[in-house]
Amino acid sequence: MDTVMKLGAESPVVIFSKNTCCISYSIETLIRGFGANPTIYKLDELSNGEKIERALLQMGCKPSTPTTFIGKELVGGSNEVISLNIRGKLKELLIKANAIWI
Helix, strand or coil: CHHHHCCCHHCCEEEECCCCCCHHHHHHHHHHHHHCEEEEEEECCCCCCCHHHHHHHHHCCCCCCCEEEEECCCCCCCHHHHHHCCCCCCCHHHCCCCCCCC
């Protein structure tokens, strides 16, 4: 879990995803649509991807991808990110994390 938390804090927006996960792509596209440039960790491309995926599952992220951190805080999976967007809170969170400025 320490590795996940450390990686999640490296950038204003961090997304753990997989190349085979279409929902991961959708969340990446949604966040980029606000003008943010998220750091993306593709678990199926990382040598320690399985270890990171197990840690995400232990943290309660089910499914493990996509998992999003904003402002060094675990936001959650796609349901949480989409819910924030629907409620108009995602943009505020991105601004607060200095991921976007408008």
